[in-house]
Amino acid sequence: MPEDVFKALADPTRRHILDELADRSGQSLFEIRARLATKHGLGMSRQAISQHLAVLEAAELIRTRRQGRYKFHDLNTAPLERLVTRWLRTDAAEDNR
């Protein structure tokens, strides 16, 4: 299940989205779109970012909460923590995967 995390992190635009959510939590789709455009020069359609957010949500890298007609996105760093340590630990070899 957390195998999708790698796939989600593969795209640079999605990594920029994570950067934005790390900088300011609880942003809406249009906010993210605006900040990607101004700060990173990414002029993408609204739907493109919506699909990226769907991928990130499926990988559980972001959590969403609806509020009226707004949908706010929050970063969830939990899947990131034991992701790379899989190869970093050179001591006791326990196959926990």
Added chain:
Amino acid sequence: MPEDVFKALADPTRRHILDELADRSGQSLFEIRARLATKHGLGMSRQAISQHLAVLEAAELIRTRRQGRYKFHDLNTAPLERLVTRWLRTDAAEDNR
């Protein structure tokens, strides 16, 4: 340049290769191919794995050393270390990328 690391990690076969090299360092192409086949049930062509190794080497996740007609592969965990910490540190925000 370490942006390719994410792309390299996106493929499950490549992650299995890293697992193998983490388990036994300095394996050759045919060794890796054999162990992927037996331990993970991956019956892939030699060339497929060669291409995967090329991607991993381009991302500097493995280092290679030629010795006669053999080419040995070693895991290099250096690019992995400050990869995920980009989103994990919630303290001082320095844009080092």
Added chain:
DNA sequence: TTGCCAGGCAAGCCGTCACTTGCCTATTGT
């Protein structure tokens, strides 16, 4: 030397992915 073995190069196929476009639903403001 001759043959075998480890590996590289290049083209081609096919599936997946990122992105767009068009249309539709729901909620808020006037």
Added chain:
DNA sequence: ACAATAGGCAAGTGACGGCTTGCCTGGCAA
């Protein structure tokens, strides 16, 4: 009520990625 706003749901397109196949090169052993 009506219009504007925030977002969702497809379907279609172009490009990239993984894998195969075929041929070629360098090193080692008999």
